[in-house]
Amino acid sequence: xxxxxxxxxxxxxxxxxxxxxxxxxxxxxxxxxxxxxxxxxxxxxxxxxxxxxxxxxxxxxxxxxxxxxxxxxxxxxxxxxxxxxxxxxxxxxxxxxxxxxxxxxxxxxxxxxxxxxxxxxxxxxxxxxxxxxxxxxxxxxxxxxxxxxxxxxxxxxxxxxxxxxxxxxxxxxxxxxxxxxxxxxxxxxxxxxxxxxxxxxxxxxxxxxxxxxxxxxxxxxxxxxxxxxxxxxxxxxxxxxxxxxxxxxxxxxxxxxxxxxxxxxxxxxxxxxxxxxxxxxxxxx
Amino acid sequence: xxxxxxxxxxxxxxxxxxxxxxxxxxxxxxxxxxxxxxxxxxxxxxxxxxxxxxxxxxxxxxxxxxxxxxxxxxxxxxxxxxxxxxxxxxxxxxxxxxxxxxxxxxxxxxxxxxxxxxxxxxxxxxxxxxxxxxxxxxxxxxxxxxxxxxxxxxxxxxxxxxxxxxxxxxxxxxxxxxxxxxxxxxxxxxxxxxxxxxxxxxxxxxxxxxxxxxxxxxxxxxxxxxxxxxxxxxxxxxxxxxxxxxxxxxxxxxxxxxxxxxxxxxxxxxxxxxxxxxxxxxxxxxxxxxxxxxxxxxxxxxxxxxxxxxxxxxxxxxxxxxxxxxxxxxxxxxxxxxxxxxxxxxxxxxxxxxxxxxxxxxxxxxxxxxxxxxxx
Numbered sequence: 187x188x189x190x191x192x193x194x195x196x197x198x199x200x201x202x203x204x205x206x207x208x209x210x211x212x213x214x215x216x217x218x219x220x221x222x223x224x225x226x227x228x229x230x231x232x233x234x235x236x237x238x239x240x241x242x243x244x245x246x247x248x249x250x251x252x253x254x255x256x257x258x259x260x261x262x263x264x265x266x267x268x269x270x271x272x273x274x275x276x277x278x279x280x281x282x283x284x285x286x287x288x289x290x291x292x293x294x295x296x297x298x299x300x301x302x303x304x305x306x307x308x309x310x311x312x313x314x315x316x317x318x319x320x321x322x323x324x325x326x327x328x329x330x331x332x333x334x335x336x337x338x339x340x341x342x343x344x345x346x347x348x349x350x351x352x353x354x355x356x357x358x359x360x361x362x363x364x365x366x367x368x369x370x371x372x373x374x375x376x377x378x379x380x381x382x383x384x385x386x387x388x389x390x391x392x393x394x395x396x397x398x399x400x401x402x403x404x405x406x407x408x409x410x411x412x413x414x415x416x417x418x419x420x421x422x423x424x425x426x427x428x429x430x431x432x433x434x435x436x437x438x439x440x441x442x443x444x445x446x447x448x449x450x451x452x453x454x455x456x457x458x459x460x461x462x463x464x465x466x467x468x469x470x471x
Numbered sequence: 472x473x474x475x476x477x478x479x480x481x482x483x484x485x486x487x488x489x490x491x492x493x494x495x496x497x498x499x500x501x502x503x504x505x506x507x508x509x510x511x512x513x514x515x516x517x518x519x520x521x522x523x524x525x526x527x528x529x530x531x532x533x534x535x536x537x538x539x540x541x542x543x544x545x546x547x548x549x550x551x552x553x554x555x556x557x558x559x560x561x562x563x564x565x566x567x568x569x570x571x572x573x574x575x576x577x578x579x580x581x582x583x584x585x586x587x588x589x590x591x592x593x594x595x596x597x598x599x600x601x602x603x604x605x606x607x608x609x610x611x612x613x614x615x616x617x618x619x620x621x622x623x624x625x626x627x628x629x630x631x632x633x634x635x636x637x638x639x640x641x642x643x644x645x646x647x648x649x650x651x652x653x654x655x656x657x658x659x660x661x662x663x664x665x666x667x668x669x670x671x672x673x674x675x676x677x678x679x680x681x682x683x684x685x686x687x688x689x690x691x692x693x694x695x696x697x698x699x700x701x702x703x704x705x706x707x708x709x710x711x712x713x714x715x716x717x718x719x720x721x722x723x724x725x726x727x728x729x730x731x732x733x734x735x736x737x738x739x740x741x742x743x744x745x746x747x748x749x750x751x752x753x754x755x756x757x758x759x760x761x762x763x764x765x766x767x768x769x770x771x772x773x774x775x776x777x778x779x780x781x782x783x784x785x786x787x788x789x790x791x792x793x794x795x796x797x798x799x800x801x802x803x804x805x806x807x808x809x810x811x812x813x814x815x816x817x818x819x820x821x822x823x824x825x826x827x828x829x830x831x832x833x834x835x836x837x838x839x840x841x842x843x844x845x846x847x
Binding site: 240241242243244245246248249251252253254258259260263264265266267268269270273275276293294304306307308329330331332334335391419423427428429430432433434435436437438439440441442443445446450453454455 | 478483508513517520571719722774805822
């Protein structure tokens with residue numbers, strides 16, 4: 187079956203900066219240039235700008251803080267058995283990402299501007315200190331597992347395609363994100379805000395992936411963020427209890443686990459905050 | 472059929488897909504997460520597979536054959552995630568071997584009070600059970616409560632237990648008192664520290680609200696505490712400011728241990744979780760004295776101000792029946808209730824006991840510590 191061709195500007199072999207220029211060429215829109223400048227300015231500010239974030243769930247976070255290093259709790263399944271052979275999908279992704287060293291030594295994160303990361307991968311979002319993300323850190327313009335699905339998997343040379351979608355933190359992260367954002371800004375009749383940029387950089391399951399080599403340690407964490415959703419749920423369970431509706435066993439354990447996380451973060455002196463989705467608005471401890 | 476794609480077992484989060492075994496060609500992929508475990512549709516399976524790079528387990532497979540376990544519907548999936556999550560709570564909370572250097576301002580000064588000598592709670596319960604024997608019941612239910620493991624018999628049995636609340640009262644009281652003794656004993660050396668005092672105050676208050684600790688300063692005590700524990704139990708100022716109905720306290724109260732129970736059971740929370748995860752728990756633990764801990768813990772969970780047991784003799788009995796009824800209702804809802812493939816049941820059971828086995832053995836640690844004096 188013939189698929190429509192991929193956008194030749196985006197999916198090109200040119201450096202990401204050139205792709206941005208090529209995309210902008212010939213687009214005569216009054217707000218596009220201004221928004222382009224704004225997007226760069228918002229992202230490039232070192233103190234409030236981009237971060238590598240890793241979402242982590244409560245038990246994994248407790249283990250990370252206890253062991254003083256990040257490791258995969260489920261290297262071997264904790265319940266049930268392992269596959270008889272390594273997952274074909276995982277092998278394929280490793281192959282396409284062309285890790286030149288042991289792939290198991292790479293830790294996957296996402297690029298974010300504020301916010302609480304990719305919720306599906308854990309309710310706690312660890313933001314790395316910017317100076318702990320090496321400029322040579324590899325990035326990928328999307329969830330690398332999307333390479334296993336159509337339309338990307340149907341391309342004639344998926345390996346070459348994967349190479350086109352990869353880059354390094356420096357110099358590519360700003361250009362890669364700019365190219366992700368600009369098409370969304372076409373036809374805009376106003377200037378963009380930080381909140382919108384933040385949401386466009388990482389929205390739901392849509393993110394730029396970071397592959398950091400080497401283990402991660404608690405002292406490399408700038409802060410741990412969480413979404414108000416969980417806080418509201420916590421309060422709701424407690425309020426329901428006061429109104430005479432007892433918690434379920436799961437709720438009981440969940441509340442207890444969350445309290446353990448707060449205790450551990452306090453113990454280790456790691457800053458933790460509750461932030462709204464776009465990292466603005468209310469922020470509290 | 473539904474299959475697990477990626478699963479963070481200890482965090483109660485999983486991606487599952489409607490697909491064939493060992494395929495990524497999914498008709499639907501959903502994400503389920505505690506506490507509500509409501510399925511959230513995920514557009515693409517790649518998000519689910521990518522989770523294995525973010526600390527999720529790769530699927531759920533038979534350890535014998537390596538084949539994926541399959542489930543008929545999301546109700547079964549939800550039950551598996553729920554029970555495995557509860558089972559995860561049976562192991563110790565990960566804590567560093569060596570914590571950070573404490574701030575000098577947190578250093579403790581002053582004399583540490585001499586620890587009181589308090590009877591072992593497990594021995595106290597053991598002794599009480601021996602004295603009480605088996606309560607009579609026209610249907611002989613207390614001779615064998617293994618029916619609690621059977622979904623078809625459970626509800627009727629719990630209704631009988633509710634109707635027999637008065638007969639169970641001495642057992643529940645003995646276990647409640649044993650828990651207080653055990654808490655006092657285990658914390659004897661640290662009871663001067665604020666967190667231990669908070670726990671102590673919260674627990675005595677909880678027992679008071681459940682109707683199992685009527686001690687007043689001047690009344691003849693059924694179970695009295697001496698020494699510093701007595702002073703702390705009446706620390707009204709502290710009581711006033713604490714969140715007194717914090718149910719997660721169950722995970723902080725040491726479980727009184729009968730000799731035949733596993734020494735790896737640390738807290739009342741553990742004693743409650745075991746029957747919620749292991750479907751066959753009550754088949755082995757079918758005596759009334761074995762069912763009491765779960766019933767007692769359920770009473771703690773369901774307790775709200777409107778269910779407080781009155782100190783007025785006229786109301787007390789009705790209040791107790793009501794509270795036991797609510798606890799039975801909660802247990803009916805929480806005990807394993809969805810039918811799962813046998814192989815999956817056995818995985819859940821093994822998992823629960825393996826997790827429990829990660830705790831230190833209290834009997835080994837306390838060799839010879841089961842003797843003591845009754846503090847009366």
